[in-house]
Every structure is written in C-alpha cells, then in structure tokens.
Amino acid sequence: EDVSGDSIRRRFLDFYASRGHKVLPSASLVPEDPTVLLTIAGMLQFKPVFLGKVPREVPCATTAQRCIRTNDLENVGRTARHHTFFEMLGNFSFGDYFKREAIRWAWELSTVEFGLPADRVWVSIYQDDDEAFEIWKNEVGVPVERIKRMGEADNFWTSGPTGPCGPCSELYYDFYPERGTGDDVDLGDDSRFIEFYNLVFMQYNKTEEGLLEPLKQKNIDTGLGLERIAQILQKVPNNYETDLIYPIIAKVLELANISYDSADEKAKTSLKVIADHMRAVVYLISDGVVPSNIGRGYVVRRLIRRAVRKGKSLGIDGDGKGSLKGAFLPTVAEKVIEMSAYIDSDVKQKSPRILEEIRQEELHFKKTLERGEKLLDQKLLDALSTSDKTPCISGKDAFILYDTYGFPVEITAEVAEERGVSIDMDGFEVEMENQRRQSQAAHNVVKLTVEDGDDITRDIDDTEFLGYDSLSARAVVKS
Ligand code: ATP
Ligand code: MG
Ligand code: MG
Ligand code: MG
Known part of the structure; x- marks a missing residue:
C-alpha cells in the first residue's frame, strides 16, 4: 500500500470526490479577506460562503490547502507535530450535509481508507454536544471511554475574533493503547497522542x-x-521524518556534512527549523510575499533570518559548497521547489525569482550579523561577568542591537539564551514605545487571531524590524 505523502493527499481528495465533493485548488497563502494576515486553514477561501455573503457554487468541496501558522513558530522542531508551513486536507459542506455525515465519513476515511486500527482512534467533542456524542457512540460505535468531552479552548473553533465558528470534534491517534483508558487520560499528552483531524460544525457567526x-x-x-x-x-x-519533509533535511545534512543519526537534539532541531522555514519561505514568496519590515514581509524576513542562524549553528559556512561568500539557503530552497508539484504547481516556473529573493536576504543578513555580533558578544561578556545570578542584557542594549545593527530582538534573545543570559524585554518595549512615539509612523499591522487566542501579530508588532541603518532605511520603509 502506497503511504507516500503525495498518495495520501490523492486518496483523501478521491475519497471525498467519490462522495460528491468538488475537488478545488488550494487558495493563496495571502487571503483575499483583508482582516487576515495569512491563510491559517482550509476554510478561509470559503469564509464568505459560510457567512452567506456569496452564493455557494457547489454544495460541498474538498481541498489540500497550503497553510501558514506563525503562532506555531516556537513549536517548530520542539514538538513532533507543528510546522509554520503545512498542508491541511479538508472537506467542506455549504449548507449541505452536517454532523452525521461528517463524523461517519471521517471515521471511514481514517479506519477503512487509511486503515488505522479502530481501537487506536480517540475522539473529542465539545462539552455539551450530546448530538455528536450520540453519533460517535451509537452510529459509529466508538466506546464511551475513548470519547472525551472538552472545553471551549480545544473544541470550539473560530477562525478569528469574529466570523464563522462552531463546536468541533477531533480525532486523535493513540501511539500507546496499552496505557489504557480512564478519566485521567489526557488527549493533550503528546507523548501518547497526536491530533490529526478536526471536524468543525460551523453554525454560528461570532459578532x-x-x-x-x-x-x-x-x-x-x-x-x-x-x-x-x-x-x-x-x-x-x-x-519531519516523513517523505514530505525529510529530503529537505537530507539536503541540509549534505551542506553541513553531517549525518542525521549522529546529530544531537540541538542539531536536529536546527535541521527541522531550516526545513520548515524554507518550505514556508518558498511558498510565501511564490504567493507574492517578499522580505520586508512589516506584516507578511516581516514573517518571511524573520523565517529566513532564523534559518540562516540555524545553518550557522550547524557549521555551514558560506554556500556550504566551498564558496565562503555564497548563500546556502537557495540550495535548500531548490529542494523544496523540486518537491512542490502537488502543493503549488506555479512554484517551479517562479523558481529563479524565489531563489534570488532568498539569496539576497541571506547575504544581507549575514553582513548584518557580522557587524552586530561583536557588540552582542561584548554585551554577553559584560552580563556574564557581573555577580548577578540571572545575567541579563538591558532593554537599551537590545534596542541598540535592533535599531542600529538590525538584530531582530528574538535573535538577540535566542543567542543570549544559548549562553544563559536573558533579555530585559520590558525595557526593550519601553525603548520601542519611545521610538514609536517619536516617529509617529503609522503601524501597518493586520490583526489575526487563531482559535487559542494567540495574536500572531503581537510578535511581529513587538519585534518590528525597522532597518539596517536606522535613519536611512527607516525613511524608505515608512514612506
Ligand atoms: P494542535 O492542537 O496540535 O496545535 P490545532 O488544534 O491548533 O492543532 P486545528 O486548528 O484544529 O489545529 O487544525 C486542524 C488540523 O490541522 C489539526 O488537527 C492538525 O492535523 C493540522 N495542524 C494544525 N496546526 C498545525 C501545524 N502547526 N503544523 C502541522 N499541522 C497542523
Ligand atoms: Mg495549534
Ligand atoms: Mg488542538
Ligand atoms: Mg484542533
């Protein structure tokens, strides 16, 4: 049986196509919806239909949607299951079928089409959704001990602060069924479970x-x-070890001249971060987002810069192939592009531009790094030489690094953390606020919240990168 990523995608779409769904293409990562920064889920392209603002063209549809979730940035490489870029397979009903069919098909897809053993699948439902409970228990036959009622945070899905939403029911896979059942079993325990499928019963609009x-x-x-x-x-x-991502890691291993098995946990995290971020970057640039200092462009910039640093920590010099002046990320991106056929068929044709954007951003950032690193090193030494039990870099210094040397504060924090030094973020915020007040610049911040209430632009706003040379670059960016 073919379990390659490409075949799983195909089988999902075929499964729903043969149940009356129209197969539609993935929408862009840049949503048409002006209130949303990036496409975080498959439903976004259908939001106006769900809200009844545009008539449906088909009763139901299925897609493989490319998604970006920057709220999961810190999870990349730390958990086994989070990416900034991933593909969400989805089936959608626009006033056609509802709970019963959605649940029964999800079960059939999981246990028959994909062949998951029935006793390894657990389900969650929204706390008072008795209807979903009845369907899972009586029609599907899931034993009650594997049906968990959960609260709003997990089982009431909203795409943002306002908009279509509803209670949901999720499917989890159990890696260790021998650990048994009971009230104390926690589906959020990721050493045992992985959430893989979310069914949202979208019946409200949040005003x-x-x-x-x-x-x-x-x-x-x-x-x-x-x-x-x-x-x-x-x-x-x-x-990361699936065929959807591992070939990208293999390319990085080659450039770093190391093997996966000999890599320690820290190196493995770096490998995963680079692979994840380069997928995100390639598809974002393909969808028209280029590195910049605000909004979506800052997401791309930040992802590239983080990948550059991780490459450095893996010992990749220059382009990784002998030229110390070159960039290595384009080589990684080439691999991503090679694997892009079923994710975004336009990527190959746009490849020269994508690679050039990445190359320029990498080289630019490496220069910045060289300049700022000396100062940062000095500040770290100063902090470590105090008798302070919790050595710390002042907000003012972090601000100078950011403002004059172009060090995004999260990079300063990351470097410092590696040396056991923290950053006075409150102090940094005060400096930022002062500057904001002074510059009176309009803030181009698009709001987006995901279901757990994480404001993904909070991060971006806080760390907005204003330029390499504080005065000249800022004038350009803000004009
Ligand atoms: P988690 O609790 O694991 O963070 P979630 O509840 O935030 O996931 P949903 O919003 O329910 O995720 O999205 C639907 C599905 O999309 C999830 O069940 C999961 O399979 C997938 N998914 C969500 N976030 C990510 C991510 N960052 N990387 C990879 N897949 C994801
Ligand atoms: Mg999540
Ligand atoms: Mg969840
Ligand atoms: Mg979920």
Missing part, C-alpha cells in the same frame, strides 16, 4: 460584540494535517 448568531445554514469545515497523517501511516517518530 464584534462576541455574540453567537446562528448562520442561515449549517456548514461543515474540516482540517486534517497531511504531515501528521503521513507521520502516523509512515510510522516515523515525527512529521
């Missing part, structure tokens, strides 16, 4: 005032993480 208005029709919105189901079916320990 500005926070009220839940019933929608005209009841909809279905689902998301199944391709890399996660691939991890399960390919029986590998994490998403």
Whole structure:
C-alpha cells in the first residue's frame, strides 16, 4: 500500500470526490479577506460562503490547502507535530450535509481508507454536544471511554475574533493503547497522542460584540494535517521524518556534512527549523510575499533570518559548497521547489525569482550579523561577568542591537539564551514605545487571531524590524 505523502493527499481528495465533493485548488497563502494576515486553514477561501455573503457554487468541496501558522513558530522542531508551513486536507459542506455525515465519513476515511486500527482512534467533542456524542457512540460505535468531552479552548473553533465558528470534534491517534483508558487520560499528552483531524460544525457567526448568531445554514469545515497523517501511516517518530519533509533535511545534512543519526537534539532541531522555514519561505514568496519590515514581509524576513542562524549553528559556512561568500539557503530552497508539484504547481516556473529573493536576504543578513555580533558578544561578556545570578542584557542594549545593527530582538534573545543570559524585554518595549512615539509612523499591522487566542501579530508588532541603518532605511520603509 502506497503511504507516500503525495498518495495520501490523492486518496483523501478521491475519497471525498467519490462522495460528491468538488475537488478545488488550494487558495493563496495571502487571503483575499483583508482582516487576515495569512491563510491559517482550509476554510478561509470559503469564509464568505459560510457567512452567506456569496452564493455557494457547489454544495460541498474538498481541498489540500497550503497553510501558514506563525503562532506555531516556537513549536517548530520542539514538538513532533507543528510546522509554520503545512498542508491541511479538508472537506467542506455549504449548507449541505452536517454532523452525521461528517463524523461517519471521517471515521471511514481514517479506519477503512487509511486503515488505522479502530481501537487506536480517540475522539473529542465539545462539552455539551450530546448530538455528536450520540453519533460517535451509537452510529459509529466508538466506546464511551475513548470519547472525551472538552472545553471551549480545544473544541470550539473560530477562525478569528469574529466570523464563522462552531463546536468541533477531533480525532486523535493513540501511539500507546496499552496505557489504557480512564478519566485521567489526557488527549493533550503528546507523548501518547497526536491530533490529526478536526471536524468543525460551523453554525454560528461570532459578532464584534462576541455574540453567537446562528448562520442561515449549517456548514461543515474540516482540517486534517497531511504531515501528521503521513507521520502516523509512515510510522516515523515525527512529521519531519516523513517523505514530505525529510529530503529537505537530507539536503541540509549534505551542506553541513553531517549525518542525521549522529546529530544531537540541538542539531536536529536546527535541521527541522531550516526545513520548515524554507518550505514556508518558498511558498510565501511564490504567493507574492517578499522580505520586508512589516506584516507578511516581516514573517518571511524573520523565517529566513532564523534559518540562516540555524545553518550557522550547524557549521555551514558560506554556500556550504566551498564558496565562503555564497548563500546556502537557495540550495535548500531548490529542494523544496523540486518537491512542490502537488502543493503549488506555479512554484517551479517562479523558481529563479524565489531563489534570488532568498539569496539576497541571506547575504544581507549575514553582513548584518557580522557587524552586530561583536557588540552582542561584548554585551554577553559584560552580563556574564557581573555577580548577578540571572545575567541579563538591558532593554537599551537590545534596542541598540535592533535599531542600529538590525538584530531582530528574538535573535538577540535566542543567542543570549544559548549562553544563559536573558533579555530585559520590558525595557526593550519601553525603548520601542519611545521610538514609536517619536516617529509617529503609522503601524501597518493586520490583526489575526487563531482559535487559542494567540495574536500572531503581537510578535511581529513587538519585534518590528525597522532597518539596517536606522535613519536611512527607516525613511524608505515608512514612506
Ligand atoms: P494542535 O492542537 O496540535 O496545535 P490545532 O488544534 O491548533 O492543532 P486545528 O486548528 O484544529 O489545529 O487544525 C486542524 C488540523 O490541522 C489539526 O488537527 C492538525 O492535523 C493540522 N495542524 C494544525 N496546526 C498545525 C501545524 N502547526 N503544523 C502541522 N499541522 C497542523
Ligand atoms: Mg495549534
Ligand atoms: Mg488542538
Ligand atoms: Mg484542533
């Protein structure tokens, strides 16, 4: 049986196509919805249909949607299951079928099409969704001990502060069924479970005032993480070792001249971060986002810069192939592009521009790094030579590094943390605030929250990178 990522994607789409769904292409990572920064889920392109603002073209559809979630940035490489870039497989009903069919098909897909053993699949439901409980228990036959009622944080899905939303039911895979059942079993325990499929019973619109208005029709919105189901079916320990991502890691290993098996945990994290971030960067640039200092462009810039530093920590010099002046990320990106056919068929044709953007940003940042690193080193030594038990870099110094040397504060923090030094973030904020007040520049910040209430632009706003040479570059950026 073929369990390659490409075949899993195909089988998902075929499964729903043969149940009356129209197969539609992935939408861009840059949503049409002006209130949203980036495409975080498959439902975004259908938001106006769910809200009843545009008539449906088909009763139900299925997609493989490329997604970006910057709220998971810190999780990349730390958990086995989070990426900034991933593909969400989805089936959608626009006032057509509802809970019963969505649940039964999700079960059939998981246990028959993908062949997961029924006793390894657990489900969660929204605390008072008795209807979902009845369907899982009586129609599907899931034993009650593997149905967990959960609260709003996990089982009430909203795409943002306002908009279509509803209770959801999720499917989890159990890696250790021998650990048994019981009230104390926690589906959030990621040493045992992985959430792979979320079924949202989209029947409300959340208004500005926070009220839940019933929608005209009841909809279905689902998301199944391709890399996660691939991890399960390919029986590998994490998403990164699936055929969807590992070839990119292999390319980085080659450039670093090391082997995966001999890499320690820190090096493995670096490998995963580079592979993840380069996927995100390639698809973001393909969808028209280029590195800059604000909004989406800052996301790309930050991802590239983080990847550059991780490359350095793996000992990759220059282009990794002998030229100390070159850039290595374009070589990694080439691999991503080679694997892009079913994710975004336009990428190959745009490849020269994508590679050039990445090359320039990498080389630019490396110069910045060289200049700032001396100062940062000095500040770290100063901090470590105090008798302070918790050595710390002042907000003012972090601000100078940021403002004059172009060190994004999260990079300063990351370097410092490696040496056991912290950053006075409150002090840094004060400096930022002063500068903001002085410059009176308009802030181009697009708001986006995901279901757990994480404001992904909070991060971006706090660390907005204003330029290499504080005065000249800022004038350009802000004009
Ligand atoms: P988690 O609790 O693991 O963070 P989630 O509840 O935030 O996931 P949903 O918003 O329910 O995720 O998205 C639907 C599906 O998309 C998830 O069940 C998962 O399979 C996949 N998914 C979500 N976030 C990521 C991510 N950062 N990387 C890879 N897959 C993801
Ligand atoms: Mg999440
Ligand atoms: Mg979850
Ligand atoms: Mg979920």
